Amino acid sequence: MSISRAIPLVRPIAPRRHLRPVESLPKVRAARESRFSIATQSKIGVAKRLVYGLIAVGVLNLVVSTFCNTAIYSISSLKAETKELATKTQILQQQVDSLRSPQNLANSAKSLGMVVNANSVFLNISTGKVLGAAIPASATDSGSVSANLIANAALISKSNPTKSTSPDLNIPVTERVSPSVKKSNSGFAEVVLPSSGIPASPTH
Amino acid sequence: MYNESNARRQKWFSALVVFALLVFGVRLFYFQVVDAKEINKESQSAMLVNRSVKAVRGEIVDSAGNALASTVITWDVNIDPVNVGPVVLEVDGQKVSFTKEQVAEKLAGILRITTDSIVAKMTGEGRYANLKKSVSAATYNTIRTLDIPWVYFDARQSRQYSYGAVAGNLVGFVGSDGSALAGLERTMNSCLAGSDGRESYVQGADLIKIPSSIQTLVPVKDGGNVVLTINADLQYAAQQEMAATVRRLKANWASAIVIEVKTGRILAAAEAPSVDPNRPGAVTEQNRKSRIFQTAFEPGSILKPIAAATAIDVGKATPTTQVVAPDRLKMPWGQYINDSNNHPPQKLTLTGVLKNSSNTGLVQIAGKVESATRYDYMRKFGMGEKTGVNFEGESSGILTDYKTWDRMTDKAVMYGQGVSLTPIQTAMVYQAIANKGVRLSPVLVEGCQEQNNLVKTAVPAPVRVVSEDTARQTLDMLEKVVELGPIGRTARIYGYRVGGKTGTAQIAEGSGYGRLYAVSFVGIAPVEDPQFVVAVTAYKSRTVSNSLGATPGFVAVMKQVLRTYKVPPSTTKSIKLPTEWK
Numbered sequence: 104m105s106i107s108r109a110i111p112l113v114r115p116i117a118p119r120r121h122l123r124p125v126e127s128l129p130k131v132r133a134a135r136e137s138r139f140s141i142a143t144q145s146k147i148g149v150a151k152r153l154v155y156g157l158i159a160v161g162v163l164n165l166v167v168s169t170f171c172n173t174a175i176y177s178i179s180s181l182k183a184e185t186k187e188l189a190t191k192t193q194i195l196q197q198q199v200d201s202l203r204s205p206q207n208l209a210n211s212a213k214s215l216g217m218v219v220n221a222n223s224v225f226l227n228i229s230t231g232k233v234l235g236a237a238i239p240a241s242a243t244d245s246g247s248v249s250a251n252l253i254a255n256a257a258l259i260s261k262s263n264p265t266k267s268t269s270p271d272l273n274i275p276v277t278e279r280v281s282p283s284v285k286k287s288n289s290g291f292a293e294v295v296l297p298s299s300g301i302p303a304s305p306t307h
Numbered sequence: 308m309y310n311e312s313n314a315r316r317q318k319w320f321s322a323l324v325v326f327a328l329l330v331f332g333v334r335l336f337y338f339q340v341v342d343a344k345e346i347n348k349e350s351q352s353a354m355l356v357n358r359s360v361k362a363v364r365g366e367i368v369d370s371a372g373n374a375l376a377s378t379v380i381t382w383d384v385n386i387d388p389v390n391v392g393p394v395v396l397e398v399d400g401q402k403v404s405f406t407k408e409q410v411a412e413k414l415a416g417i418l419r420i421t422t423d424s425i426v427a428k429m430t431g432e433g434r435y436a437n438l439k440k441s442v443s444a445a446t447y448n449t450i451r452t453l454d455i456p457w458v459y460f461d462a463r464q465s466r467q468y469s470y471g472a473v474a475g476n477l478v479g480f481v482g483s484d485g486s487a488l489a490g491l492e493r494t495m496n497s498c499l500a501g502s503d504g505r506e507s508y509v510q511g512a513d514l515i516k517i518p519s520s521i522q523t524l525v526p527v528k529d530g531g532n533v534v535l536t537i538n539a540d541l542q543y544a545a546q547q548e549m550a551a552t553v554r555r556l557k558a559n560w561a562s563a564i565v566i567e568v569k570t571g572r573i574l575a576a577a578e579a580p581s582v583d584p585n586r587p588g589a590v591t592e593q594n595r596k597s598r599i600f601q602t603a604f605e606p607g608s609i610l611k612p613i614a615a616a617t618a619i620d621v622g623k624a625t626p627t628t629q630v631v632a633p634d635r636l637k638m639p640w641g642q643y644i645n646d647s648n649n650h651p652p653q654k655l656t657l658t659g660v661l662k663n664s665s666n667t668g669l670v671q672i673a674g675k676v677e678s679a680t681r682y683d684y685m686r687k688f689g690m691g692e693k694t695g696v697n698f699e700g701e702s703s704g705i706l707t708d709y710k711t712w713d714r715m716t717d718k719a720v721m722y723g724q725g726v727s728l729t730p731i732q733t734a735m736v737y738q739a740i741a742n743k744g745v746r747l748s749p750v751l752v753e754g755c756q757e758q759n760n761l762v763k764t765a766v767p768a769p770v771r772v773v774s775e776d777t778a779r780q781t782l783d784m785l786e787k788v789v790e791l792g793p794i795g796r797t798a799r800i801y802g803y804r805v806g807g808k809t810g811t812a813q814i815a816e817g818s819g820y821g822r823l824y825a826v827s828f829v830g831i832a833p834v835e836d837p838q839f840v841v842a843v844t845a846y847k848s849r850t851v852s853n854s855l856g857a858t859p860g861f862v863a864v865m866k867q868v869l870r871t872y873k874v875p876p877s878t879t880k881s882i883k884l885p886t887e888w889k
Contacts, residue, residue: 257585
């Protein structure tokens with residue numbers, strides 16, 4: 104067996120095709136439909152997603168819009184409330200301004216029988232020396248000035264000091280309460296509370 | 308068969324959806340991009356509001372931050388005459404029907420106007436009739452709760468002066484339209500006013516503002532606060548005292564100024580009568596201005612220490628320089644200079660001249676100084692020019708050039724005639740003596756505060772007027788006026804060393820002088836370390852014709868100052884200075 108035999112010199116002729124029986128139509132169609140169906144379904148899926156997306160955006164828009172509208176009315180209502188409160192604040196502030204005006208204070212002080220003590224006395228803390236003479240105030244010592252002489256049309260509220268004339272009558276009677284918590288040594292200086300006084304500062 | 312038609316339908320449906328989307332997309336693009344501007348413009352034109360945003364006018368506050376002037380909201384109460392009719396109101400929980408006349412009566416009671424005036428405005432075809440302008444928040448609330456459908460309100464900014472007439476002449480006032488008309492309201496308007504802004508927004512059919520549509524076209528800038536050097540409590544006390552002084556003396560007016568010596572700050576500038584800026588129309592025009600800065604008059608003997616200080620500073624005199632002071636001194640040209648009272652010739656030192664307030668003695672000693680030199684010193688003491696306090700309408704006083712002085716004026720200026728000063732100028736003359744010879748510019752406005760940033764007022768540079776030694780010697784002489792002077796001693800304050808000078812000035816009328824006087828006292832305390840100058844003047848006193856009319860006011864105000872600023876009593880004594888010689 105020579106090598107020439109082994110390798111043919113001419114191209115071998117393709118084997119003759121044989122006629123085959125045509126496959127039945129439904130099969131072809133089914134295959135074709137199957138291919139078509141895959142493509143179509145894929146497109147429909149995209150469209151569906153698009154539509155759903157759009158619907159979702161629409162719904163979202165609607166929800167946001169509703170919230171916005173609610174918020175707008177809420178803001179508007181809060182603004183109205185703010186305005187209302189601002190008006191009330193203004194009324195109260197004007198009352199406070201009136202009550203703290205020097206005109207009102209002067210009249211109140213006078214009605215309480217208070218006079219200016221023109222004789223201030225100073226204590227020099229470092230030397231313990233008293234400067235000035237401690238002379239009691241008298242009605243004549245407060246100069247020629249008596250009641251308020253200065254106009255104030257903004258004075259809308261006036262103190263009524265006569266309501267609290269006698270301090271004895273208005274001091275609330277405090278009940279003596281025994282401490283429910285045991286004293287603990289906190290390390291801080293104790294604030295001594297005299298029976299009828301304000302707390303004394305522990306500082307020196 | 309079924310699958311095929313189904314698929315076809317799906318295909319068509321998909322195509323239809325895509326087509327519809329395309330159409331919508333294109334249309335959307337057209338609306339939102341191509342025609343967006345036009346459509347926006349068209350749709351918003353009906354709902355778009357373009358309005359001015361009013362800047363809130365700043366406050367005027369005293370040195371402690373108390374608001375002397377502030378901005379509040381007030382309301383104009385209006386009615387809609389076309390819709391006026393009976394109203395159902397709730398009374399004690401019951402619905403009660405009221406006729407329009409009854410409603411008018413109710414409104415009249417709240418607004419404090421006549422029922423007739425309201426009824427008259429209820430008729431007519433108009434949609435607007437104002438019942439009252441600028442009612443308070445309390446009144447507004449009262450009417451609003453009535454819920455009358457044909458009553459409506461217009462809010463506006465108004466000025467409120469909580470302290471009333473306290474510092475009213477300084478603070479000034481604004482008009483009903485908010486324009487600054489007088490005082491610091493006007494002078495400091497650039498700080499107070501701010502600038503209005505502008506915004507646009509879309510509002511719904513129910514007039515609700517759509518938040519996302521708000522556009523700030525011009526940002527609003529609220530006004531700053533004007534911070535004063537005034538202590539409102541002290542100012543009140545001084546005004547009270549001046550009001551009492553005016554009553555006691557039946558004077559035209561009285562003023563008291565308190566100056567902090569080392570800073571030139573005006574702690575009080577009190578006047579009586581004063582204006583309540585809440586109702587400026589309640590007083591005359593004369594009483595609306597600040598005489599302290601705007602009225603100049605011949606101060607009289609108050610200026611004698613200036614002539615004395617000048618003579619000392621140029622070396623022509625000392626506190627012990629001797630002179631014989633007659634009650635009438637004949638001038639070489641034949642005219643006489645008189646003292647205020649008849650007396651035999653007195654052997655006085657310069658200190659004694661001031662103590663007795665002798666015109667004849669002063670003219671002889673201070674007259675040794677040349678006119679030009681005296682004029683220069685007077686200028687250095689601040690006469691004839693504005694103080695630099697920057698108060699609108701401030702007078703510079705009158706000090707004519709010495710070259711224009713006639714022979715009598717040349718002498719008269721030494722005892723405070725022929726020259727006019729405002730009360731603030733007089734006070735600052737004494738501030739210079741108290742401040743070791745250095746005159747400061749008075750400061751009334753600390754600065755303009757904008758968002759916690761205080762822009763301080765520019766102050767002119769200090770002026771060295773006399774030497775420290777001269778100032779000290781002058782102060783020692785002034786102390787003797789209070790210690791020993793016949794009237795001066797009524798200005799003593801127990802426990803404190805006080806120096807000062809009396810002044811009883813004739814008031815020019817026509818070509819001569821009238822019979823009423825401007826009585827004054829300017830004092831410094833405590834002398835060992837001068838801290839305060841108090842200058843009191845009563846103009847045209849009718850019951851007391853000398854400084855006895857002014858010293859009680861001085862004492863009361865100075866006591867209040869010393870108490871307010873907790874100045875301890877003096878611990879040293881005055882130096883010995885002879886007032887007479889043998």
